[in-house]
Amino acid sequence: MIEVRELTKRYGDVVAVDGLTFTVRPGHVTGFCGPNGAGKSTTMRAILGLDLPTSGEALVHGHVFRASPAPLREVGALLDAGAVHGGRTAFAHLHSLARSNGIGRSRVAEVLETVGLSEVAHKRVGGYSLGMKQRLGVAAAMLGDPGVLLFDEPVNGLDPEGIQWIRRFLRRLAGDGRTVLVSSHLMSEMALTADRVLVVGRGRLLADTSMDELAERYRRDVFVRSGDDAALAAALRSDGAEVTAEHDGGLAVSGMDERRIATLAASRGVVVYELTPRSASLEDAYFDLTQDSVQYRGVAGRSAR
Known part of the structure; x- marks a missing residue:
């Protein structure tokens, strides 16, 4: 050790x-x-x-x-x-x-x-x-x-x-x-x-x-795809979650973990096809942790011709 x-x-x-x-x-x-x-x-x-x-x-x-x-x-x-x-x-x-x-x-x-x-x-x-x-x-x-x-x-x-x-x-x-x-x-x-x-x-x-x-510390949301996104979204919002419809289908749910989402969906008779926790990348987490500790910073400028 x-x-x-x-x-x-x-x-x-x-x-x-x-x-x-x-x-x-x-x-x-x-x-x-x-x-x-x-x-x-x-x-x-x-x-x-x-x-x-x-x-x-x-x-x-x-x-x-x-x-x-x-x-x-x-x-x-x-x-x-x-x-x-x-x-x-x-x-x-x-x-x-x-x-x-x-x-x-x-x-x-x-x-x-x-x-x-x-x-x-x-x-x-x-x-x-x-x-x-x-x-x-x-x-x-x-x-x-x-x-x-x-x-x-x-x-x-x-x-x-x-x-x-x-x-x-x-x-x-x-x-x-x-x-x-x-x-x-x-x-x-x-x-x-x-x-x-x-x-x-x-x-x-x-x-x-x-x-x-x-990864859990920097969790962003949970992506959910179900048989009835509208009904599930209404149930999730009534239970305190924040829900955003994704443009290509499915729901982005924050303020609620995947177990609770699955339990709520089952109680309302909604079939869930996908349930995926999504976090910021570990690289993004690293940048967030170290943003005040970088010794040398470059500046993006115009490229030379």
């Missing part, structure tokens, strides 16, 4: 993380979302002991991670896919890491196969694409078969097949009972990967919720 308690990190006058508190539990993929400059990478570095907090603490399994005697066996992390010596082969890079933690050569070969790099294991990393380096970073994180994993923007540089692979891989890790924290500034990506989401802005926690709860 990862516990962050009142974590604050300042760089001179700049507050990168401001009193952040959250817990990441095993068995879930937890998304760590926020605009660029929100403090995501700084927080992950603090969890790993790469940056010392100005105040507060970040714990892994109840202790400070930098004191771990076998770090790769406890926590795996991918923070910067480019932080590899370009003159080394992938196998040599991983083998040097493995030896530092008492991990054998067979495990190096195993993780290279897991991430799909076996065929290029003895090629120099300097010739790798960004996507290949991301896969190598995932392999390094998995060397010690750790129970806690942190990935910072792991889909960067991956092609569509690679993106699908990393999604399935992260969910499999969580399904094995591991603690998985994945940062991204793309809520659309987290919607396809994460079970829970932490949203931060300017170093502060804006939301700590499940993806389902976030």
Whole structure:
């Protein structure tokens, strides 16, 4: 388990993380979302002991991670896919890491196969694409078969097949009972990967919720299609709901959930063919949460001729 308690990190006058508190539990993929400059990478570095907090603490399994005697066996992390010596082969890079933690050569070969790099294991990393380096970073994180994993923007540089692979891989890790924290500034990506989401802005926690709860928070209405929309609309309005007829048929109902709508329709003898809760997109929810936390804003102007 990862516990962050009142974590604050300042760089001179700049507050990168401001009193952040959250817990990441095993068995879930937890998304760590926020605009660029929100403090995501700084927080992950603090969890790993790469940056010392100005105040507060970040714990892994109840202790400070930098004191771990076998770090790769406890926590795996991918923070910067480019932080590899370009003159080394992938196998040599991983083998040097493995030896530092008492991990054998067979495990190096195993993780290279897991991430799909076996065929290029003895090629120099300097010739790798960004996507290949991301896969190598995932392999390094998995060397010690750790129970806690942190990935910072792991889909960067991956092609569509690679993106699908990393999604399935992260969910499999969580399904094995591991603690998985994945940062991204793309809520659309987290919607396809994460079970829970932490949203931060300017170093502060804006939301700590499940993806389902976030969608429910931003529920817009319920779309209903029935055998008698007019009769159902009248019944719904008399029971306090707001009802709008859709131009292509059906009703948009707000102020009442789908169970109550179905029960009311049944009591009036109206057959219901469709009953669909509709929410704002998770991306819209993200923009609403972070609209006051965006560090840099562009202005749409005229295109140059």
